[in-house]
Amino acid sequence: MNRSNNSSQIILRLNEITANIYRSSFPPLIIFGLIGHVFDIIIFTRPKLISNSCCNYCLASSCVSIIQILFGQFFRLLKGGFYMPIPVLWWCRVRVFFLYSAYLASTTLITLASADRFASSCSQVKYRRWANVKVARRLIPIVLIISGLSQSHMLALFVVHRDGEKECWAPRHSHYRLGYDISFLIVHGIIFPVLLGTFGFLTIYNISRRCRFDQQNGPSSLRRHRIRDFQRMTLVQTACAIALTLPFAVHKLYLTVTTFELKTPETLAWELLSMSIVRLLWFFHDSGAFYIYSLSSVKFRHELFKFLDEYLPRRAPRHSHYRLGYDISFLIAHGLIFRVLMSIFGFLMIYNIRQRCDNDPENRLSHLKCHSIQDFQCMTLVQTACAIALTLPFAINKLYRTVIIFELKTSEKLAWERLSMSIVRLL
Incomplete structure (x- = not known):
């Protein structure tokens, strides 16, 4: 009897901690995420950057990430923090579709921005021609369409699980769910981070090689500064993509693999708590894009400061x-x-x-x-x-x-x- 009471208290405490994680962390995540993406839109629409193909990818990624914040984080806060689920099948399917389509499109556009930087740093013309605004503005709608089509199966196959959490996901005990979770882990946990890191370090290599070649012509100091800037930005991007995305993908696959096991209520409470933590990291990857990617670049920071200097109201007169x-x-x-x-x-x-x-x-x-x-x-x-x-x-x-x-x-x-x-x- 005492053991049962202790177990019930532990479960209540774990559920309380899980709800508090959503209540305390998601509101600032949503607010600062929206503010950050608005700043991103301001930065990438500046006259010096709007004609840059890389910035066009980043601009589209920021616009798409706003959709993800609204459809993902806000309703997750209502559900996990205030126990206000909306267990309507059509709404759950639409919400999850927009959430994961936006996430796939945003990650793809960030990867294309990294590939664009690599192409612009190449000495061969056949690679440099891909770093073009016209190419970027053609690829962006293609990425959005493909992302939507690749996630369209959610609109027909996802179900609302009638358990305590009322989660909207693929049917349990199905190869479809296992296959989707494995593909999610491979694509978002491995392929995209590897591509980001590869294109980033290839860009650094190209700039370093051009710096050594032009060392006698004078601008080596500027090139070295660009190398350091790219090194910092590439390391931050790759590390954050792995550290913030991989735990969520691994945890979802773990839940699918162990779905046949009989679990105690205490084990389920621990799983809900761990899912809230890895979900927080996953959402932070998109809400923190401005703070991770844009602020790690000296050029983007300068453009933001110029905008603030131009449009912020001046201080009131001293003697007034x-x-x-x-x-x-x-x-x-x-x-x-x-x-x-x-x-x-x-x-x-x-x-x-x-x-x-x-x-x-x-x-x-x-x-x-x-x-x-x-x-x-x-x-x-x-x-x-x-x-x-x-x-x-x-x-x-x-x-x-x-x-x-x-x-x-x-x-x-x-x-x-x-x-x-x-x-x-x-x-």
């Missing part, structure tokens, strides 16, 4: 009531009002849970409710303390610099102010 009023309102809103509201709602929630726990006549779920009280207390205290400690110093420092702006300051005092601002801005 508008600046003073804005800094005061910023301090009141972000340093006081929001923090007070956060703590009030948090402690009111704790009070309501305590009241429901005390009014429970049969003392049912008391352990779970007491655990919820402790969890909410800890979360509320941490949220309120962090919000005050990390936001208030920045707001006060901004207001301080605005108030004393008319004072004459020494160079040393200005240096101390810049140092303090860097510290509170970091917070």
